[in-house]
Amino acid sequence: MAIGNSLSATILVVVLVVGARLPPATGASQGPSTLTSCLSSANLHPVSSSSSDYKADSLAFNRRLSYKPADIVFPASVQDVASAVTCASQAGIKVAARSGGHSYAANGIGGEDGSLVVDLKLLNSIKVTASTQTAQFGTGIRLGDLALGLFNGGKQAMAHGTCPYVGTGGHLGCGGFGFPSRNWGLALDAVIKAQVVLANGSIVTASATENQDLFFAIRGAAPSFGIVTSLTVKTHDAPSSNVMFHYVFNPLNATTAVNTFLAYQNYGANSAPPTLGMNVELDSGVFTMTGVYYGQKSDFAAVIKPLLDAVPQPPKSSSVKTYDWLGILKQLAGGDGSLNTTTKADTFDTFYAKSLMVAEDEHLTKAALTSFFNYLYGPGTKSDTSWFILADLWGGPGSAINAVSSTETAFSRRSTLYTFQFYASSSNSAPPYPSDGISFVDGMVNSITSEMPNTDFGMYNCYVDPQLSAAEAHTVYYGDDTTKRLETIKSQLDPKNTFSYPQAIGQ
Numbered sequence: 001m002a003i004g005n006s007l008s009a010t011i012l013v014v015v016l017v018v019g020a021r022l023p024p025a026t027g028a029s030q031g032p033s034t035l036t037s038c039l040s041s042a043n044l045h046p047v048s049s050s051s052s053d054y055k056a057d058s059l060a061f062n063r064r065l066s067y068k069p070a071d072i073v074f075p076a077s078v079q080d081v082a083s084a085v086t087c088a089s090q091a092g093i094k095v096a097a098r099s100g101g102h103s104y105a106a107n108g109i110g111g112e113d114g115s116l117v118v119d120l121k122l123l124n125s126i127k128v129t130a131s132t133q134t135a136q137f138g139t140g141i142r143l144g145d146l147a148l149g150l151f152n153g154g155k156q157a158m159a160h161g162t163c164p165y166v167g168t169g170g171h172l173g174c175g176g177f178g179f180p181s182r183n184w185g186l187a188l189d190a191v192i193k194a195q196v197v198l199a200n201g202s203i204v205t206a207s208a209t210e211n212q213d214l215f216f217a218i219r220g221a222a223p224s225f226g227i228v229t230s231l232t233v234k235t236h237d238a239p240s241s242n243v244m245f246h247y248v249f250n251p252l253n254a255t256t257a258v259n260t261f262l263a264y265q266n267y268g269a270n271s272a273p274p275t276l277g278m279n280v281e282l283d284s285g286v287f288t289m290t291g292v293y294y295g296q297k298s299d300f301a302a303v304i305k306p307l308l309d310a311v312p313q314p315p316k317s318s319s320v321k322t323y324d325w326l327g328i329l330k331q332l333a334g335g336d337g338s339l340n341t342t343t344k345a346d347t348f349d350t351f352y353a354k355s356l357m358v359a360e361d362e363h364l365t366k367a368a369l370t371s372f373f374n375y376l377y378g379p380g381t382k383s384d385t386s387w388f389i390l391a392d393l394w395g396g397p398g399s400a401i402n403a404v405s406s407t408e409t410a411f412s413r414r415s416t417l418y419t420f421q422f423y424a425s426s427s428n429s430a431p432p433y434p435s436d437g438i439s440f441v442d443g444m445v446n447s448i449t450s451e452m453p454n455t456d457f458g459m460y461n462c463y464v465d466p467q468l469s470a471a472e473a474h475t476v477y478y479g480d481d482t483t484k485r486l487e488t489i490k491s492q493l494d495p496k497n498t499f500s501y502p503q504a505i506g507q
């Protein structure tokens with residue numbers, strides 16, 4: 001549907017929710033004190049800079065970054081969210097939604113000073129309808145609680161990331177990769193309907209038949225377009241047999257590491273079935289392949305054989321174990337494996353990370369991999385950061401991620417073979433961050449891209465890199481065509497840039 005048509009549809013389904021409890025708008029931007037009084041008169045109990053909770057409520061998961069929100073609110077209903085957005089619009093204050101607060105750039109607190117933070121933690125209900133294989137949940141729910149809710153509601157499941165504390169609002173708004181994604185798609189591919197609060201305070205539904213442009217935009221670029229308050233998703237029967245494998249190849253020299261990685265790249269591109277999710281993990285001196293085969297253990301040996309036949313040296317050690325669905329989620333969660341995030345406080349980290357998406361039709365060359373491993377086996381051994389790299393397999397034969405057209409969702413990098421994440425923390429996870437940490441991570445990426453200067457590498461929007469300018473970020477996350485389409489939708493749905501942060505569409 002054309003944008004004009006879809007916007008007319010938006011107007012038709014708008015539910016007007018604001019006004020009665022709010023001071024009248026004057027039209028001019030009025031600033032922070034107006035915001036606070038408007039939020040107070042709407043009974044939203046804003047946490048302001050003078051509040052005793054302000055410091056704790058403003059903390060980002062990534063402690064490398066800290067920003068000062070204008071106010072923080074914890075709405076208990078979608079109408080409260082709409083009132084908060086209306087107050088901010090009237091006061092000329094930008095708005096950031098916060099779901100799990102795990103943005104790498106601290107975008108959940110605005111990614112810069114001065115935003116109204118709308119924390120969604122009270123909107124965390126979930127309703128599973130196993131008979132139709134659908135579920136509806138508030139975007140304040142986190143991944144671990146979502147997974148438990150789906151399973152307890154009729155042994156249902158969906159693809160998503162591994163960390164139980166990551167929020168569904170941010171995760172499904174940018175992508176949402178997990179090992180089942182080659183079989184089931186990204187988490188955002190499961191979305192069939194969303195409830196969204198727009199910049200003008202209206203509450204609308206977005207789906208394949210209502211507000212299609214908004215539906216396109218919130219699946220990959222949600223933070224720039226509104227606050228998604230609830231999502232309806234398609235679910236799957238949780239597989240009962242899940243084979244987890246680890247193959248440890250280290251220590252390796254750079255040459256053998258290159259050839260081992262090339263074996264992985266070829267296997268991923270040509271042989272890995274969609275029921276297999278896996279990655280290569282590199283760490284100081286570490287080279288492991290880890291993953292899950294969603295099937296029977298008796299079939300696994302044949303599935304993995306082409307890879308093990310191709311590596312230059314057999315693994316030094318290995319483990320292959322079968323788990324039920326919750327068992328595999330707990331294994332992948334790390335820590336104590338608890339999926340219930342209400343039992344224990346979230347942790348934090350102090351880090352910088354980047355990503356690189358390697359396309360199906362442009363694999364890394366031997367020269368690029370040689371340069372990369374020389375970097376890891378050189379500067380990588382001397383860094384004072386605690387670092388790791390993951391290369392997650394996304395594409396290959398039958399990948400459900402790449403089966404989706406690149407024009408279907410704002411997440412448009414639909415021809416990725418694997419996605420690298422380059423991540424370096426301070427050694428104790430707490431500030432201060434080492435002064436050379438950012439250049440060390442940049443060096444990892446440059447060691448690859450400098451050998452393939454004409455390649456159009458994408459980057460993954462969920463591993464948001466705050467060092468990029470808005471224009472650079474849009475190019476690598478979305479590509480130019482999707483960016484143009486998003487800019488048009490933005491100018492119509494949020495002309496005053498209420499949903500604004502350093503890399504937002506419309507910057």
Ligand SMILES: Cc1cc2nc3c(=O)[nH]c(=O)nc-3n(C[C@H](O)[C@H](O)[C@H](O)COP(=O)(O)OP(=O)(O)OC[C@H]3O[C@@H](n4cnc5c(N)ncnc54)[C@H](O)[C@@H]3O)c2cc1C
Nearest residue numbers: 099100101102103107108161162167169170171177223228
């Ligand atoms: C420890 C860790 C593990 C991770 N593992 C994975 C993984 O396995 N796979 C993967 O794909 N990614 C993974 N990620 C990345 C993760 O998907 C993103 O950081 C994601 O954006 C975090 O979402 P959040 O709700 O927790 O963060 P937030 O900081 O709350 O939000 C992130 C962004 O989304 C916006 N936002 C939040 N809620 C909404 C909403 N309801 N409507 C509109 N915008 C909203 C925020 O304003 C912000 O811009 C991981 C991140 C961390 C820190």
